[in-house]
Amino acid sequence: MNFLLEFYNYRILAEYIPQFYEGLCTTLKISFVALFGSLAIGTVFACLRLAPNPILWRLAASYVQAIRSTPLLVQIYIIYFALPEIPLLDRRLNELEGGILALALNAGAYMSEIIRAGIQSVARGQVEGAMSLGMTYIQRMRHVVLPQALARVVPPLLGQTAILIKDSSLVSFIGVSELFSAGVTVMTERLIPTEAFVTVALGYLVIYLVLLWASNWAQRRLAGP
Amino acid sequence: MDNNKNKTVKNFIIKVEEVSKTFHTKGRKPVVALKQVTLQVEEGEVLVIIGPSGSGKSTLLRTLNGLETVDAGHIWIDNVDITRKETNLNQIRQKVGMVFQQFNLFEHKTALANLTLPQTAVLKTSSGKAEATAMALLNKVGLEGMERSYPSQLSGGQQQRVAIARSLVMKPQIMLFDEVTSALDPEAVRGILELMESLAHQGMTMVVVTHEMGFARRAGDRIIFMDGGEILEEGTPQIFFDNPQHPRAQFFLSQVL
Ligand SMILES: Nc1ncnc2c1ncn2[C@@H]1O[C@H](COP(=O)(O)OP(=O)(O)O)[C@@H](O)[C@H]1O
Numbered sequence A: 001m002n003f004l005l006e007f008y009n010y011r012i013l014a015e016y017i018p019q020f021y022e023g024l025c026t027t028l029k030i031s032f033v034a035l036f037g038s039l040a041i042g043t044v045f046a047c048l049r050l051a052p053n054p055i056l057w058r059l060a061a062s063y064v065q066a067i068r069s070t071p072l073l074v075q076i077y078i079i080y081f082a083l084p085e086i087p088l089l090d091r092r093l094n095e096l097e098g099g100i101l102a103l104a105l106n107a108g109a110y111m112s113e114i115i116r117a118g119i120q121s122v123a124r125g126q127v128e129g130a131m132s133l134g135m136t137y138i139q140r141m142r143h144v145v146l147p148q149a150l151a152r153v154v155p156p157l158l159g160q161t162a163i164l165i166k167d168s169s170l171v172s173f174i175g176v177s178e179l180f181s182a183g184v185t186v187m188t189e190r191l192i193p194t195e196a197f198v199t200v201a202l203g204y205l206v207i208y209l210v211l212l213w214a215s216n217w218a219q220r221r222l223a224g225p
Numbered sequence B: 001m002d003n004n005k006n007k008t009v010k011n012f013i014i015k016v017e018e019v020s021k022t023f024h025t026k027g028r029k030p031v032v033a034l035k036q037v038t039l040q041v042e043e044g045e046v047l048v049i050i051g052p053s054g055s056g057k058s059t060l061l062r063t064l065n066g067l068e069t070v071d072a073g074h075i076w077i078d079n080v081d082i083t084r085k086e087t088n089l090n091q092i093r094q095k096v097g098m099v100f101q102q103f104n105l106f107e108h109k110t111a112l113a114n115l116t117l118p119q120t121a122v123l124k125t126s127s128g129k130a131e132a133t134a135m136a137l138l139n140k141v142g143l144e145g146m147e148r149s150y151p152s153q154l155s156g157g158q159q160q161r162v163a164i165a166r167s168l169v170m171k172p173q174i175m176l177f178d179e180v181t182s183a184l185d186p187e188a189v190r191g192i193l194e195l196m197e198s199l200a201h202q203g204m205t206m207v208v209v210t211h212e213m214g215f216a217r218r219a220g221d222r223i224i225f226m227d228g229g230e231i232l233e234e235g236t237p238q239i240f241f242d243n244p245q246h247p248r249a250q251f252f253l254s255q256v257l
């Protein structure tokens, strides 16, 4: 056991279980909310990107371009520090909300490109079938195209979600205590960076495995036969 | 058999006036698909469009429910000019059903759900009522017991029956058929043609693009021959098949008959 203690001092780490646990929960919460936000944003922008109206699709294209060409950390800082008071909320966003919003906006841009590819993979014939029945653009998207498009792009969306979860560590820079910052605490207080960050990494790995299971389930539900 | 209906007043449910359409594809020469096409269809009439591949038959059919826009000319469906920008095409399409060569079923939905979706989504029918209508129509087209099958689990002929039934749930006044038997084996072709003939006998207004000359002769009230985006000849099946006038129609018939 001495050999193990030298490499991975679980005795010191045991003292920090509450910090790691809370960090893990916060990371999960941030990722979960940002994931659904980004899926919604991604779906809306994918539809806008393919809309017949040139103003709409140019707007969506510019959004994706703007997100892709700037660092996420800068986006987080802009959202957190530069965004004024939100009218309905009557205050500015706190660090957690700002972090989640920035992550959702960022991942949403990437997701919209993935979802757009999924939409375009649904055979044109099915869209014409729906059109010939008098279904509107929104009805066609909602009932015919999106269910099939999303089922097909679950694997790349999963990859993007993994990126989102890893990127969520960046919100520690605006003061959110999540999994990564729990590792930083251990490192600075006890000077054991290996243990601190191997533990953090394991935490992210566990989240990913749970996610993998969830995506298999989602794919089966959407796909049909 | 004489299918011609005796009508005192001619009520044209479809009017096409000098419709032209050119396709522009990047890097290619523009293709003139329709050249000033004019035609009318009476209520209850079965109009059959024949002609070689690339002659503009599909394009003409697709302009009738606005799946294809026109460059010039006008089209009236039930006295509504569908080439006007203000016209709500989705409303027109509820009156004009269309059946495609490749069926175009919703692949992620069962046969039953393919028929209930347009009712609940477009007509806002309650799901119970939509299901009853769907079951009745699936039975009518000979698909009893197939309600829960997905398109991929059905044969081509069965898929086309679902597609026809799906169009019928909207209670259309007009049905458009674009080479609906071209992707089917001979056995299935016969079944689908019989189904179409029974629809014709029930008085449905139909515009049918087909290579099935037997069907055209039996079920058609009138034949149109197209080539190069133009209507070159028009007449009753007897006159057209027994005594075609235009050289290209004569040549076409000599190839297919
Ligand atoms: N979406 C399109 N884009 C470009 N060219 C097209 C398109 N649809 C049809 N065409 C062209 O228009 C002509 C008529 O086509 P179509 O109406 O499909 O003929 P048919 O149904 O009689 O075989 C053809 O030359 C075809 O290549």
Ligand SMILES: [Mg+2]
Pocket (backbone or CB within 6 Å): B057, B058, B059, B179
């Ligand atoms: Mg065609």
